[in-house]
Amino acid sequence: MAPWGYAGNPESIPSPTTPAAERPNIVLVLADDLGFTDLGSYGSEINTPTLDALAQEGVRFTNYHTAANCAPARAMLLTGVDAHIAGVPNIPEMLAPEQKRHSHYQGVLGNNVVTVATLLEGAGYHTYMAGKWHLGAGPGQLPSERGFKRTVALADSGADNWEQRPYIPLYEKASWYADGKEYQLPDDFYSSRFLVDKTIEFIDSNIDDGTPFFAYLPFQAVHIPVQAPQEFIDRYMGVYDGGWDELREQRRQKAVELGIIPADSGIGRMSTTDDWNALDADQRRYQAKRMAVYGAMVEAMDYHLGRLVDYLKEREQYHNTIIIFTSDNGAEASGPADPGSFIARRGPTALGYHTDYERLGLKGSYNSISPSFASAAASPLAFYKFYAGEGGMRVPLIVAGAELADKGGLNHAFSFVTDITPTILSFAGVEPPERRYRGRPVEPIIGRDLGPLLRQEVDRVYGPEDAVGYELAGHAALFQGDYKLVLNRGPLGDGQWRLYDIVRDPGETSDLASQQPARLQRMLSAYERYARDNKVLAVPPGYDHLKQLVINTLYQRLRTPILVALLTALVLLPFLMTWRNTRKDA
Template sequence: MSPVDVEPIAVEEAAPSKRPNIVLILADDLGYTDIASYGSEISTPTLSALAQSGVSFTNYHTAANCAPARAMLLTGVDAHLAGVPNIPEMLAPEQRRHAHYQGVLGNNVVTVATLLGDAGYHTYMAGKWHLGAGPGKLPSQRGFERTVALADSGADNWEQRPYIPLYDKANWYADGEEYELPEDFYSSRFLVDKTIEFIGSNLDDEQPFFAYLPFQAVHIPVQAPQEFIDPYMGVYDSGWDVLREQRLSRAVELGIVPGGAGTVRMATTADWQVLDDERRRYEAKRMAVYAGMVEAMDFHIGRLIDYLKASGEYDNTLFIFTSDNGPEAGGPADPDGFAARRLTSSLGYNTDYDTLGLKGSYNSISPSFTSAAASPLAYYKFYAGEGGMRVPLIVAGEALPRQGVLIRAFSFVTDITPTILSFAGVTPPGDRYGGRPVEPMIGRSLAPVLLNEAEQIYAPADTVGYELAGHAALFQGDYKIVYNRSPLGDDRWQLFNILKDPGESHDLARELPQRFQRMLSAYERYAQTNKVLPVPQSYDHRKQLVLNTLYAGVREPFLILVLLMLLLSPFYVASRMKKASIHRTAR
């Protein structure tokens, strides 16, 4: 596939000073209906205003975990060819024998920051990187002029400490050097402060800027200031099943999903009614902190927009907001149990109800509320179901001719870099750049859709493939084939019309056998072209994280066993349920 060409009049012939600023905002582990304009009860007025001043994509897909998504987002190249088929923390040793399975961004790809910087843009980044910290791998060496970056998969939001025993410390870097966080650190506030600082440092030269703002919100540990938690106390007292239905209803009203969409209930979703009052109270607050963290992120995005308005840059800025993947179900089912308390206390955290979400507290949401965050979709982060791959995408700007529009056509994460380049008037590289061979981009610019020149950028026969740790999918037109591994998946390919059935509730494989077989053949071609390696037969991404932590030389093996118990407990329950692992129920 080659990028779609854009009419050059508005972009390439514009004077350099009139080229748009571009702000790329990336949430971490944000679910499909976690913001108000997509059906959430969470207050996100800044993002709602962006949605009203631009285009919201309801059928946008990304990788189902963070590093592959970020690699594709910033390069327009498939994650396997970019060197990031999975996060390095979860790669099997058998796979790491291969050069393109290292989990860090390869030197065979060029980032959007490099391309924009070479074209005269200032390039800034403040937030989570997770694409490598070795020689030549930090963002300051991949095209970003000013940076403050978290190299790890996650970290505390209140202070400089790791969140899992894999890391000895939280590894932050500023402009390529190790960095100590300030005492008054809170991640969302700090990252916006640094973004404003970077932008302000060069406003006088009238060069356009590209600012990449990848938040920690709402990755584990889920934490938020008390003033953002308080409005959600009591909101989730009815439980996850009620919340999932409420979000579905709102999403239908808003036109985000079609009326009558079917849903599935994940085997990892517990029965709210059997919990005692104290446990329900605790679970509801876990979700209240999550909602508070989303609202805090939105609030600080608002501060950035206010700054751009005050500095006269807002009208000439294109905003792109999305999430790296669907919501995370890795939190313990029972955070008050022995294993959870032992692990969190060993890392210096507590899980006390009164201080949940505050400094020193370790919080997450359970797999049950995770399914509500992805409502009405099936599965969540790591899996190839829509809940892991379909996330919000808002593209907004005062100069866009389309305002407050929903786009239902398919789009993919590799389309973001070509879109940015289109508006910047920068030609994507071919198979060489800077005197060296590079992987050509496969993504397509969304500019024709955004400029009201087309309703879709993929023809009905075009295919887009995907694979992560044995979970796989291929998209073609309104259809998707998908394979999710056990114990949560059922280890077989299925076919869905995801335009009519985004909840993947009705398998069409037997009804449309010819389409099914054609798409299976197309996936095999994708896997071969992109050098997809098989996972070991016994591979499980949660077990591999634990094993890799042990390989890293962690001094307390007992803690690793505790971590394994926490990660596997909800999935053990799921494996004991029906063989299909999912209760399929039509609404």
């Protein structure tokens, strides 16, 4: 099947092919760093009634993939174009200077692509956004200039969930904008509640004019710092006292029962997963609460999303609304293995945070889960955020709406993040431009419309020979049929190409490279074509994404090389040491 598009006049402007009264509202909800089995409907112990109800009213995709970190995923999600072509091959905070010499390696959304919001706005939709943007904050780069009529947006990679403050030394402040202007958060801010409040406010401002709306709601949950209200935290105290290995196996078993993964799916153990039984009682207690806050933050997100669903029902809009929920990438694993050490405490303290057990997750607290619990959040998958393993790339995708026939169904066909934009346009009856939009050249959408899958008209939208490539900071993958070719660099990977049948072996436990050499070579050739066609640049020798983040932070904040060593010692060394701790046994 050819890339989704149309063969009309290349100068034409997209227009709706469906009358306004028949076009659905569309709500696109994006979690941040949510693991594959972090929802109840995917095997989690976390209470997510809103999303589980949507799953029962729609379709759950079990083989949906995204980029393994934030900005590239968002670029592809909102444009349907490969991240390298769209100008966002990596988050800008982690790009090497050698790469940034190239115009398509700036880490901000290029003017050569059109967002789904722009296309829907041009077709008569109201367009709204409330949440994290992270695709640029310079002239012409904010969401208010990329198709969204009303916005409140966080431009950075993340920020505190309780107040307007940065979470890493790279940022001097948390950069929030409303309708393109700098914005001051309210005193009673909590991210999930606030973002849903703004979404409801935006929708309500035009709810009676008969015009359909597109609302993009990218939550901060569960990006670091992991924080949640106390009433949600209390519900998870004691839940994780059995540790990460127990949790990982419990989730695997539940995912099997739900039909999310095959019954005989293997499950590996990451080298970064510590021995729970080797921890003393205080260490286990602290680790369990870190995960309790994580579960609480997921439930708080679900709770506030439920308020939006209730609002749509009260205003008699729910029956005509398509809701799409997914995550930008898999679970984040940067939390220190030993959060009680001096080194682990020094970084948050330098930013004015505390890590006290009693107040963990509340205002002023810096919390994050370690690689050990992150591995459980991605169960039964291998790896996590930043890496090309399934744990970094395979995430939940739920599509719900009254017009969907397969209520509560599971779809096991491969799908990719570039498929979201063409699927939304298909729901709206809007055809995308193939080569030009409003008189300027644009990149054509390469994703596929998932509508035929949702209507049960086809078994898959990617044929057995169709190849989908992916690259991030030297980590790489190619999907073809039921197979995945993957390379993970260090510190966790070994830099070797491996071949997996990810339909039967989603945990990537059985490397088929030696058994199927012909397939391996065909897929290697297909990856080389992908890399060439999408202008993928090699990473510099010795590149590591966290090391590059440290270097970029130093130069961004100081712009004086002489002071680099001093700031490293005072502020950033603890963060670097935390990362090094995760390399043991790798």
